[in-house]
Amino acid sequence: MSASKSAVVIQNLRKTYQVHEREAGLGAALRSLVSRKSRDVKAVDSISFSVDMGEMVGFLGPNGAGKTTTLKMLSGLLYPTSGEARVLGYVPSRRERAFLSQMTLVMGQRNQLVWDIPAIDSFELNREVYRVPVAQYKQTLDELVELLDLGKLLTKPVRNLSLGERMKCEIAGALLHRPRVLFLDEPTIGLDVTMQRRIRLFVAEYNRRYGATVLLTSHYMADVEALCKRVVVIHHGSILFDGDLTALVERFSPHKTIHVKLADENQDFGAYGEVISREEGQVVLRVPKADTARVTGQLLANMEIHDLTVEDTPIDEVIEQVFAQPKEGRA
Amino acid sequence: MIGLWARYYRAQIKLSLAVQFQYRVAMAIWMLDIVLSPMIYLVVWTTVAQSSGGTVNGFTPSDFAAYYTVLMIVQHITQIWHMWEYEYLIREGGMAQRLLRPLHPINEDISQNISYKILMLMVLIPAVLLFVLLFRPAFHTPLWSALAFIPAVLMGAALAFVIGWTLAMAAFWTTRIVAINSLYFTAMLFFAGYLAPLDLLPRFMQMIAGVLPFRWMMSFPVELALGRVAPEAVLGGFAAQALWIVFGVLVLRRVWKAAVRRFSSVGG
Amino acid sequence: MRYFKLIRLYFRIGVLNELEYRANFFVQIFQTVLGLLTALGGLAVIFEHTGDLGGWRSDELLALVGVYFLVGGLIGFVIQPSMQRLMMDVRTGTLDFMLTKPEDAQFIASIRQVEMWKLVDIALGVGLLVVALARLGRVMDVAQVLGFGVALLAGAAIVYSFWLMLATLVFWFVRVDNILVIFQTMYEAGRWPVTIYPGWMQVMLTFLVPVAFAVTVPSQAVVGRLTLQILMGALGVAALMLFVSRRFWRIGIRHYSGASA
Numbered sequence: 001m002s003a004s005k006s007a008v009v010i011q012n013l014r015k016t017y018q019v020h021e022r023e024a025g026l027g028a029a030l031r032s033l034v035s036r037k038s039r040d041v042k043a044v045d046s047i048s049f050s051v052d053m054g055e056m057v058g059f060l061g062p063n064g065a066g067k068t069t070t071l072k073m074l075s076g077l078l079y080p081t082s083g084e085a086r087v088l089g090y091v092p093s094r095r096e097r098a099f100l101s102q103m104t105l106v107m108g109q110r111n112q113l114v115w116d117i118p119a120i121d122s123f124e125l126n127r128e129v130y131r132v133p134v135a136q137y138k139q140t141l142d143e144l145v146e147l148l149d150l151g152k153l154l155t156k157p158v159r160n161l162s163l164g165e166r167m168k169c170e171i172a173g174a175l176l177h178r179p180r181v182l183f184l185d186e187p188t189i190g191l192d193v194t195m196q197r198r199i200r201l202f203v204a205e206y207n208r209r210y211g212a213t214v215l216l217t218s219h220y221m222a223d224v225e226a227l228c229k230r231v232v233v234i235h236h237g238s239i240l241f242d243g244d245l246t247a248l249v250e251r252f253s254p255h256k257t258i259h260v261k262l263a264d265e266n267q268d269f270g271a272y273g274e275v276i277s278r279e280e281g282q283v284v285l286r287v288p289k290a291d292t293a294r295v296t297g298q299l300l301a302n303m304e305i306h307d308l309t310v311e312d313t314p315i316d317e318v319i320e321q322v323f324a325q326p327k328e329g330r331a
Numbered sequence: 332m333i334g335l336w337a338r339y340y341r342a343q344i345k346l347s348l349a350v351q352f353q354y355r356v357a358m359a360i361w362m363l364d365i366v367l368s369p370m371i372y373l374v375v376w377t378t379v380a381q382s383s384g385g386t387v388n389g390f391t392p393s394d395f396a397a398y399y400t401v402l403m404i405v406q407h408i409t410q411i412w413h414m415w416e417y418e419y420l421i422r423e424g425g426m427a428q429r430l431l432r433p434l435h436p437i438n439e440d441i442s443q444n445i446s447y448k449i450l451m452l453m454v455l456i457p458a459v460l461l462f463v464l465l466f467r468p469a470f471h472t473p474l475w476s477a478l479a480f481i482p483a484v485l486m487g488a489a490l491a492f493v494i495g496w497t498l499a500m501a502a503f504w505t506t507r508i509v510a511i512n513s514l515y516f517t518a519m520l521f522f523a524g525y526l527a528p529l530d531l532l533p534r535f536m537q538m539i540a541g542v543l544p545f546r547w548m549m550s551f552p553v554e555l556a557l558g559r560v561a562p563e564a565v566l567g568g569f570a571a572q573a574l575w576i577v578f579g580v581l582v583l584r585r586v587w588k589a590a591v592r593r594f595s596s597v598g599g
Numbered sequence: 600m601r602y603f604k605l606i607r608l609y610f611r612i613g614v615l616n617e618l619e620y621r622a623n624f625f626v627q628i629f630q631t632v633l634g635l636l637t638a639l640g641g642l643a644v645i646f647e648h649t650g651d652l653g654g655w656r657s658d659e660l661l662a663l664v665g666v667y668f669l670v671g672g673l674i675g676f677v678i679q680p681s682m683q684r685l686m687m688d689v690r691t692g693t694l695d696f697m698l699t700k701p702e703d704a705q706f707i708a709s710i711r712q713v714e715m716w717k718l719v720d721i722a723l724g725v726g727l728l729v730v731a732l733a734r735l736g737r738v739m740d741v742a743q744v745l746g747f748g749v750a751l752l753a754g755a756a757i758v759y760s761f762w763l764m765l766a767t768l769v770f771w772f773v774r775v776d777n778i779l780v781i782f783q784t785m786y787e788a789g790r791w792p793v794t795i796y797p798g799w800m801q802v803m804l805t806f807l808v809p810v811a812f813a814v815t816v817p818s819q820a821v822v823g824r825l826t827l828q829i830l831m832g833a834l835g836v837a838a839l840m841l842f843v844s845r846r847f848w849r850i851g852i853r854h855y856s857g858a859s860a
Contacts, residue, residue: 017597077427079595093595100433110424112431114346116353125346128339129434357777364784370800371788378795379649387648465797510626517633527644536644 006086007181007213008051008074013083015044015069015237043069045237046083051215053180056207058224058245059217061234067217068107070234071183074215075105087181101130104179106171108186113158119169120154123176130177137176143209144172147202164195171199175206182206184216188223200226221312256292258285260299261307272299281306286313339434340442347446358447359454365406366458369399372526373466388531394557397468398528400459401556405549406525407455408448409488411495413440414512417502426594437496437587444492472558479565484552486572491548493579503590518543524550544575605702606710613713627716631668631723638664638790653795655822660792662731663818667790669724670754670813672717674786678759680712682766683779689769689855698856705848709763728821737823747820750830753837754813760840761809763848770851782808789814812836 018038044066051057059067072078073085076092076099085092090099113122127137144150148168158166171187184203188196204227207214218224224231224245231248233241241248257276260283269275272295273287287295292310299305351358377392385391390398420426429436462468498515502508520526521536523545529537540546551568554560560568642664646657655663685708688694697711698704732739739747762782768775785803789810793801805811816833819825 075431077430077595079592095430095591097433100431105431107424110428112428114350116350117346121346121349125342128335128342129432131335357774360777360780363781364787367784368787371791374796374800375645375652375791378653379645382651382653383649507623507626510629513630513633517637520637521640526641531648532644533647536640 005053006050007053007055007088008215009084009086010050010070010074011048011084012046013044013048013070013073013085014042014046014081015066015073015078016081017041017043042237044073044080047234047237047239048083049232049239049242051213053213054207054211055230056203056214056216056228058228058231059215059234060219060221060224060231061217062219065234066237067234068185069237071105071185071215071217075103075183076100077105101177102179103181103183104174104177105183106174106185106187108167108189111158111166111170113166113170113173115157115159117157118155119158119161119173122158123154123173126173126176132177136178140176140178141172144175147205148172149198164191164198167191167195167199171202178210180212182212182214182216184214186218187216188218188220196220196222197226203227254289255286255313256289257311257313258287258292258296258299259283259307259309259311260285260303260305262303262305264304267303339438343439343442344446347443348450351443351447351450355450355453358451362451362454362458365403365410365455366462368525369403369406370462373399376527390528390531391469393467393469396462396466397470397557398553400462400466400468401553402525402549403462404455404459405484405487405552405556407451408484409491409548409552410448411444411491413444413496414499414502414508414515417499418506418508421502421594430591430594440496441492470557472556475562476555476558476560476565479560480552480556483555483569483572486569486576487548487552490544490572490576490579493576493583494544494548497579497583497586500586500590503593519545519549522546523548524553544579547572547575602706605706609710610713614715624716627719631719634668634720635723635727638667641790653792655792658731658734659818659822661734662728662821663792663814664790665724665727665731666751666818666821667724667814668720668727670751670758670789670817671786672720672722672724673755674758674762674813675714675717675720677710677713678762679779680714681709682762684708684712685766686769686775686779690773694855698852704852705763705845709759732821735822739821743820743823746825746830747817750817750820750825750833753830753833754809754817756837757809757812757833757840760837760844763844767844767847767851770855786810786813792818809836809840 017040019041020038047066047070059070061067069078073080074087074092076095079093088099088102090096092099113119123141126132127134132140145154148171150168150172153161153165153169158169161169167187175182182203187203188199191199200223203214203216206212207227214227216223216227229245230243231241231245232239233248258273261281262283263281265278265281265283269283269285273285273291276284276286278284285295296308296310299308373395376387376390376395380387380390380392380395387395417426420429426436429439495515498511499508501511521532522529522540522543526532529540529546529550532540540550547568551560551572555565555568642657642660645652650656652660685694688697697707700707762779765775765778765782768778785808788796788800788804793804793811793815796804801811812833816825816829819829
């Protein structure tokens with residue numbers, strides 16, 4: 001089969017920063033007037049992967065893992081310390097016009113829209129900046145308005161919009177030129193649950209309709225679960241897992257936690273599962289996924305339970321476990 | 332191609348006008364400096380003239396009034412402030428946003444520069460009228476000189492922008508850009524004809540002013556508007572302006588390249 | 600006294616803070632030197648052409664410039680930073696932290712923020728004064744030194760009250776930070792003796808933006824031009840403005856507390 005061309009190819013990409021050290025106290029402060037120490041921080045430590053055209057990949061990792069740094073290198077904002085990156089065949093750091101016109105970077109907490117005026121005016125400007133033909137612009141705009149349910153939002157000054165409404169407009173503005181590659185950096189951060197879901201649905205639909213390649217970073221597992229078959233886990237600048245989402249969940253999050261509220265917490269739970277925490281009136285158990293239904297049933301049958309909830313292992317724990325794994329954890 | 336650029340600029344300037352209009356009160360307060368400073372120096376020099384028998388090197392008080400009236404106008408047309416903004420632009424992510432677009436960031440600054448000057452005519456024109464009423468300037472400008480003023484002041488504005496924008500690039504390397512800005516404005520004060528008409532400066536200062544670009548930003552257009560440039564010196568003046576602009580653009584391009592490299596190495 | 604202890608505490612925090620930013624020190628030195636060159640250069644150019652400016656000789660103007668730096672440094676050292684911090688706090692809603700402290704709010708607000716490196720300006724001002732006096736061959740007797748001190752304090756009090764009233768406006772108009780620029784722009788006029796300006800400007804520079812009281816009056820004391828009348832006038836205006844600004848402040852605080860209740 002003719003190999004679908006790669007949209008993104010990364011080889012041994014590295015980014016190292018120098019950070020100055022400061023100490024407390026008057027003496028150290030006076031000394032620092034004269035000399036300063038610095039050390040190296042490896043933000044991205046030699047990662048390699050590739051993404052096919054039209055593929056949606058989720059980057060998962062805690063804060064400081066290197067996700068945003070990677071996206072910045074792929075969008076040309078940051079020069080790699082070493083290694084190679086190519087997006088749509090271009091070298092991002094050359095910032096060629098043809099490259100910039102075909103990609104977009106949306107950062108969750110940064111605005112491209114002008115604050116004091118209606119979004120539609122910023123859109124018009126973008127049309128001129130990206131030289132989008134009027135007919136295509138109108139069509140794209142109509143589709144985005146429909147997909148994102150923008151309605152009257154576009155004519156209100158951006159500062160009058162709520163955070164979620166603003167995010168929708170930002171995303172629309174970033175897609176007016178129909179980029180073939182989307183870099184979305186924490187697009188749902190700070191939004192309420194409804195809005196998060198709305199944006200996830202939108203991204204999925206956009207990918208389906210236009211076949212755009214999407215790289216999405218998040219520390220919300222739900223984002224990645226909803227959108228990406230393939231997930232790349234980054235921690236401390238290295239890739240810990242690159243593969244199918246279901247495989248990740250299966251392999252590294254084989255447990256569920258059961259939160260039980262009951263009268264007497266000092267009972268023996270050995271038969272049910274591992275006790276993670278025990279406080280007055282509440283016990284948290286860790287149980288293998290396969291056993292969840294059985295254990296829940298037994299708890300309800302054998303004990304006086306006031307309340308019981310079953311939860312997935314938090315993603316940070318999953319990542320910690322992935323990190324703790326030896327080489328076999330890597331795809 | 333030109334059409335596409337024209338359309339972009341029209342859209343960008345329209346947008347800048349809309350945004351700046353919302354901050355018109357704050358901007359009008361900034362204009363206070365442009366109106367007040369010439370007034371102060373005018374009064375100082377008038378006082379000097381009065382105690383020196385009525386003139387200073389051929390400048391009467393109404394000559395000084397004319398000088399500073401025109402200076403006020405020229406300063407408005409040639410002013411730049413982007414070096415104050417770049418520190419925030421870089422720090423708060425605005426520069427990153429600009430770099431993601433397939434367009435040189437300088438275009439947005441050019442548009443904002445133009446739109447501000449258009450908008451603030453609302454403040455400048457009454458100020459000029461007030462000045463004229465209060466200080467009674469006397470003009471003896473031949474027509475050709477007045478006409479030559481127009482391209483001269485536009486070139487002066489271009490030169491000021493090129494130099495000022497290059498200076499703003501310093502924000503990519505240091506946060507202490509205020510020091511560099513202060514140096515720039517101090518040099519402008521002395522060598523662009525602000526503190527005093529250049530002819531009134533001590534000899535050694537005049538010599539320094541001769542080799543710096545500042546006189547071509549403000550002093551030259553002002554002198555043309557007052558009819559104080561000898562006809563044979565005009566072409567030489569335009570040539571000097573053009574040369575400085577070319578030189579400035581070449582430096583700007585080198586510095587910009589280095590600035591982007593710097594930004595992309597440390598992430599802004 | 601209690602208030603001096605508080606002042607020392609706040610200043611110490613300011614100093615520790617500033618030492619973190621070593622570059623600020625060098626920047627301030629640079630700026631001050633630049634300011635000095637500008638002032639001296641300006642004087643040099645003027646006195647190429649005349650022997651006196653409005654009756655003031657070059658060395659007397661040097662004293663004026665000294666006072667200009669001294670007072671400017673004082674304003675930049677504590678008055679301006681504190682007032683700017685006040686306005687920012689109101690805008691960002693963090694003023695409550697200050698209001699819930701047991702000390703008088705106006706006092707705290709006025710000394711809270713310090714820009715240590717402006718001491719360089721104050722030092723320069725004093726230096727220029729000494730040089731000017733030496734060149735003039737003047738030795739000030741006790742009465743004159745006292746007069747200078749009083750004029751300086753009166754000027755400082757008037758400027759402080761003025762800034763306080765401008766800053767108090769923020770309780771009603773949250774976006775007035777630009778208004779402080781007005782003072783800084785008009786302070787430029789203080790580089791020269793207010794007496795050279797046309798009448799209407801003198802009025803503005805005395806009663807609208809108190810530059811005359813800040814710079815010209817104390818300078819008059821140094822060069823021996825101060826009359827008892829003017830000194831009494833300055834004291835009177837100082838007392839009046841301290842009183843008015845405090846009342847205005849109280850009204851502002853009441854308004855602010857009422858609004859957020």
